[in-house]
Amino acid sequence: MECRVTQLSPLQRLWLTETVRLREEHAGPLDDLEANRHARSAGGDLAARLQTRALWLAERDGLLGALQHWLQGARLALLVLVVLAILSGAGLAFAALGDGQGPVNVFWALGSLLGLNLVLLVSWGLSLLFAGEQGASLGRVWLWLSEKLARDAKAAQLAPALLLLLQRRKLNRWALGTLVNGLWLLAMLSALVMMLLLMATRRYGFIWETTILGADVFVTVTRALGALPGLLGFNVPTAEMIRVSNDTSYNSELLRQAWAIWLVGVLLVYGVIPRLLLCAFCAWRWITGRNALQLDLSLPGYSPLRERLMPSSERLGVNDIAPEQLPDVQAGHTDLHANGALIVAIELDDQHPWPPKLPDAIMDAGILDSRESRQKLLEQMTRFPPARLVIACDPRRSPDRGSLALIGELSRSAADTRVWLLQAPPGQALDADRLGDWHTALKQLGLPFATSLPLNWLETGHD
Template sequence: MTESNRPAHSLSSLERLWLTEAVRLREEHAGPLEDREANRLAQAAGGDLVSRIESRALWLAQRDGLFGALQHWRQGAQLALIVLLSLALLSGAGLALAALGDGQRPVNVFWALGSLLGLHLLMLLGWALGLAFAGDSAGSLGRLWLWLSEKLARDAQAAQLAPALLLLLQRQRLSRWALGLLVHGLWLVVLLAALLSLLALLATRRYGFVWETTILSGETFVALTQALGALPALLGFALPDAELIRASGDSALAVESARQAWAAWLVGVLLAYGVLPRGLLALLCLWRWRRGRAALALDLNLPGYSLLRDRLLPSSERLGVCDEAPQHLAEPQAGAAASNSAGALLVAIELDDRRPWPPALPKGLANAGVIDSREQRQRLLEQLTRFPPARLAIACDPQRSPDRGTLTLLSELARCAGATRIWLLQAQPGEALDSERLGDWQQALAKLGLSYANSAPLSWLETGHD
């Protein structure tokens, strides 16, 4: 089953709200959509205003291709995440190599520490400041992921989805936690890759460690080393003593215990001030995301939703509203109502008064008459929505042009029946059938995926086969 044909009930609550918000943004920027059938089906489904707005939006989203766009955006987001994860792994390994070098020269412990944790701490500080003062902080990694997701989606419709998702999340201040989870998760991958690479290098090469200074005293480095090592020491990592720290200021000690003490200190500091903070922040963001996701809801005070109140919860029916033409007519998807359909029905659309109607019908076939007005059209659609027929035959006069309104009505009627056939009537006695208009009808019906016949499909209506 393709995403465009995916049933709306299979969507998660977040996806339903997301698509509803995307439809609102689309109507806000491009004007109201042709939504007569969507409104009718939403009213027939019942429920409160929120559920009706959601039903309407999901029907429009499926008709206009937003279901497929959502799938394309998710695929682009997953691909963007894979790219960023790959870069994170390579960056982490690069940090470890830059910190320790090739082992030919002694490692300056504080330069190594700056290489491993410097950028991480700066970015963490920027994230915290953005969260405190801006209220939301996507971070550079979060913005990069959103940009890559949109570019990799390769769907014009998908361009509306990222803004819709951010607006939806920002109302509950969830975007900070959703994107924060992404940012901290990626940094956690970077630091874990650096930690594993660091352990691999320390296990396979012999490194000597020194510290160097020109203007600071040796006691300053002793105090700084012990202060940084206090937290790792609580986690069980060895802390170099004062004498060993002072001795390492002159040259790299060849003593194995000194190398191991400095290696343990470096690994412990990376774990305590890099991996653990990012891991804890990622867990915090995950907890806040899951907690706030359940509270997501539509904001009915927005103009796009408040204007739908009278149309979806009307105090009296309003018929005859003309909307802008959609870019394409929705395919009828015949058989969608087959699960609860029964009986057979014949209906005609805008027939000439001189044409005798209805024909003689076998017993058991219902006749819905001739549909000439919007009121008749609306009543019939509402009736078929509640009681869909198993088989529906629609008689049309091919002498009339197949205009947009008629084709839209045919699609709407076909979606209310288990199976549908169009009956293109013969010309009346003394009249010649316009072959060009007949060709237009046949082309239009073929484009909609509706079967048609030039003879009365009464046997099919009665028995289900010709």
């Protein structure tokens, strides 16, 4: 687990912490005793301990895996949108210039290339000013598509948590703004490249047409639109060129090149450059805000955890009401540096003498028969995990959920664990069905077990 968690970015750690908070807000407190113990052992301020606790719970409950699935879906959704943007840009260029069989109306072509882009650009700007987080329909499509492509039911909890996390610093607008403007930038670049390819391989003539407007209007509009491209070195057709464009007999090579250069310059200045500048600005605001993002410790979900994660004094007794449904019991091992050997027993009666005769190198943790003794040992093992652990159990007792949960929790704090199923006291016999239940439960946990003390393994690590 530690390896997977260390690979998370700061944003992803905050994201999972917020997801766990929302889960507890809607479904009630989680079974978090072990998670709280790990958080206290890891140390740090309250925000750091909240993240440690949440990441442990996220790993246990499958949210960490769901996050990876959601990110994979998000990348795939982004790839789909990128491909659509490139194809759309190429389609705009085809629609604007046609197949070259007839003359191109320069203003219809300009409207095809820039009309929708400029309308949506103005709409995005107005929504940014007046509607706050609204108006980013393309961003919502990306979030929806990311969730669908993730194919993980638990991933459905991630998108709302991310939106709430980003809304506190109003980062939604900049994240979605980067996406929207980046996709339109790709579309405009695709249109520009395709237009250059078409102009390089086909012969286009350019005209303008009108019924009620005079030639002076087109001269004025053409010169005005070409003013900014002219500053970048793009030639603008002269007034005489514009006036004679409708006369095909004067539609010379020089005139066609002048209109082609003007069209390329206008697309670059009014289509590509604005989207490039806006994408860079949104990305800068997004990165700056993301780096400053922190947990809001004033939220109701975090306040009850302060005393449990940063206790002013250790208190005994039940802290939380038990959840209606406990998570599945799981065994495991620690990835931390472990050393030494430890043996411990769970709820033995007086008929089993304890401890057995042990070499000096093996530590005896005694018999766990109370909540206090369990918590004390778990706290110690969290700080100093043993390399080898043997857990002694009395198979005359039923393998209840509490005992199995404790075995799993102990195993997760050791590098390697084995279970010792004790023999029945003299004059008594083990119940075969109950012993079979122990075998089945320990196999499900994935822990090796034996009916004799693995003393050589405990001392040397070898059988």
